[in-house]
Amino acid sequence: MYERRSIDIMRFVKFGDDLISSNGVGTWQFGSKEWGYGSGYARSTAKDILRRALELNVNFIDTAELYGFGASERIVGDALETDRSKVFIATKYFPVVPLPPLMAERAYGSAKRLRTDIIDLYQLHFPNPAFPLECQVGGLRRLLDRGTVRYGGVSNFSLSYWQSAETVLRRPLISNQVHLSIISQKPLLEMHPWAVANDRVIIAYSPLEQGLLGGRYSLDNKPHGFRRYTSHFSNEYLVRARPLLFRLTEIAKLYVATPAQISLAWLLKLPNVVVIPGASSVSQLEKNVEASEIDLTDEHFEELKELGNELSK
Ligand SMILES: NC(=O)c1ccc[n+]([C@@H]2O[C@H](COP(=O)([O-])OP(=O)(O)OC[C@H]3O[C@@H](n4cnc5c(N)ncnc54)[C@H](OP(=O)(O)O)[C@@H]3O)[C@@H](O)[C@H]2O)c1
Numbered sequence: 001m002y003e004r005r006s007i008d009i010m011r012f013v014k015f016g017d018d019l020i021s022s023n024g025v026g027t028w029q030f031g032s033k034e035w036g037y038g039s040g041y042a043r044s045t046a047k048d049i050l051r052r053a054l055e056l057n058v059n060f061i062d063t064a065e066l067y068g069f070g071a072s073e074r075i076v077g078d079a080l081e082t083d084r085s086k087v088f089i090a091t092k093y094f095p096v097v098p099l100p101p102l103m104a105e106r107a108y109g110s111a112k113r114l115r116t117d118i119i120d121l122y123q124l125h126f127p128n129p130a131f132p133l134e135c136q137v138g139g140l141r142r143l144l145d146r147g148t149v150r151y152g153g154v155s156n157f158s159l160s161y162w163q164s165a166e167t168v169l170r171r172p173l174i175s176n177q178v179h180l181s182i183i184s185q186k187p188l189l190e191m192h193p194w195a196v197a198n199d200r201v202i203i204a205y206s207p208l209e210q211g212l213l214g215g216r217y218s219l220d221n222k223p224h225g226f227r228r229y230t231s232h233f234s235n236e237y238l239v240r241a242r243p244l245l246f247r248l249t250e251i252a253k254l255y256v257a258t259p260a261q262i263s264l265a266w267l268l269k270l271p272n273v274v275v276i277p278g279a280s281s282v283s284q285l286e287k288n289v290e291a292s293e294i295d296l297t298d299e300h301f302e303e304l305k306e307l308g309n310e311l312s313k
Helices: 038-055 067-086 100-113 133-146 159-169 191-197 209-214 225-229 235-240 242-254 259-268 282-293 298-311
Strands: 012-015 018-021 060-062 088-093 119-124 149-155 175-179 201-205 273-275
Touching: 012 201, 038 067, 038 282, 067 088, 067 100, 088 100, 100 119, 100 133, 119 133, 119 175, 133 149, 133 159, 149 159, 149 201, 159 191, 175 191, 191 201, 209 242, 209 259, 235 242, 242 259, 242 298, 259 273, 259 282, 259 298
Parallel strands: 060 088, 088 119, 119 149, 149 175, 175 201, 201 273
Antiparallel strands: 012 018
């Protein structure tokens, strides 16, 4: 039987010269209407989640200018201004037109909303191959040289595009934020081994598959908001996901944990991986942080890996 230890044991991952908590907080939900959490969530719950995260030694917060069209960054800035030195804030540039002067302007806007002079990690939200790579990363170079940004990162880049971006930038882009979970394992094939061998970090987004791996959704109980209409919450997918969700629940019982916690523990078994689950309540945040204390056995890791691979076929 798994023995729970106290919650103050947070794991950290080397990020350049910094250490970031392997459990971060994703904040797309903050101020974003599409999640359907309402104004009370944006006004108070979101800030409570951040304050509690800090108390639990979480120091990595991920946001983006796109989330709630700046609302998420504003909430993060308001909640954490007094504790700025204790947190490592990552935000993202929405690169529809990735021209260096525009990027500098947008970084300034993000920093202002975040109430900070320096952005710890500035990420290109996705690649934009309509523009040359020099154009996409040129803005990052300027921001790094000026010290407006401490680290540059990418998101949704393939391994080869990530490597090319570094070559063009002529310095490391420490992290790539990609979709990674028990049922979205593609980054584990080539990207993850390269990241481990080269001191890079993979930031796993949607680690709970937007709540699916929490195990409480079914044909009769679908989430509200945009998720209801996404492929992972379609009738067909919910039926196909049953064997995985069933085993996830069984395994969770062995660890006196929840399916969501096991899903995060599965990712946290991987070196150089940081998870950034979103949360709809403070208690979810607490549960997610607790997942870093679960030491999943190799057998359970492999079994879930197999089931997840089956589902993604
Ligand atoms: N770079 C990118 O392109 C990109 C794309 C997507 C996301 N992201 C980032 O990654 C973060 C996380 O991804 P995500 O928000 O898409 O999905 P996620 O973290 O997989 O799922 C978050 C949702 O799962 C449910 N949940 C959270 N903790 C739970 C728990 N302990 N037990 C049961 N259910 C739980 C909550 O929804 P309910 O309670 O309502 O079910 C919550 O809103 C985002 O906030 C954002 O920062 C980045």
